[in-house]
Structures are given as C-alpha cells and as structure tokens.
Amino acid sequence: MEHDLKPAIDLLNKHVPKWYNKIDVDLLNITSMKRCILGQLFGDYCNVPPHIRKEVSPINELFGGAEVSSNAPHPLTEQWKGVIMKLRNFGE
Numbered sequence: 001m002e003h004d005l006k007p008a009i010d011l012l013n014k015h016v017p018k019w020y021n022k023i024d025v026d027l028l029n030i031t032s033m034k035r036c037i038l039g040q041l042f043g044d045y046c047n048v049p050p051h052i053r054k055e056v057s058p059i060n061e062l063f064g065g066a067e068v069s070s071n072a073p074h075p076l077t078e079q080w081k082g083v084i085m086k087l088r089n090f091g092e
Helices: 006-015 038-040 050-062 074-088
Strands: none
Touching: 006 038, 006 050
C-alpha cells in the first residue's frame, strides 16, 4: 500500500531545505529511530525540535521511527527511498 507522503515532504521542505540530500538512502530504515528520515536529520527521532515535533505528530506514521525496531523490511522505507531519489534528480 502506497502512502501519501506529500504532507511529510511539505513539512520537511518547510523546516529542512534540501533535506533529501542529507539522507543516506543506504542506511534509511523507517523502523529505526536513528536511521529513519527524522533520525538522520536530527541525530535521533527523539531529538526532533518541539516546534517541528508538533507538526509531525498528526502525520507521524509517515515518518516511522517511533515504531518498535525490526529487521523486517518496511514498505514505507522503499517508498521514501524512491521519493528521495526522485527529488535528488528533479528537485522539489
């Protein structure tokens, strides 16, 4: 199932310009608090600044990170990788 990542992308574009260039897609893992999108941008999912966390809260499921860590691949990880590669190739 594909998720609508636009709200999450818009939030990232607003607070972290060119965020997609700061993500290591080889390490990206939505179920990891350090390797998820927000974890990579802020060092850990728990380090997201309060003003951003407030906006993340309603769409938290699009970012992962708060889930229990798992070794199983998560489909959202692959979806984010695709979005990131597209943004790197074509910009916002």
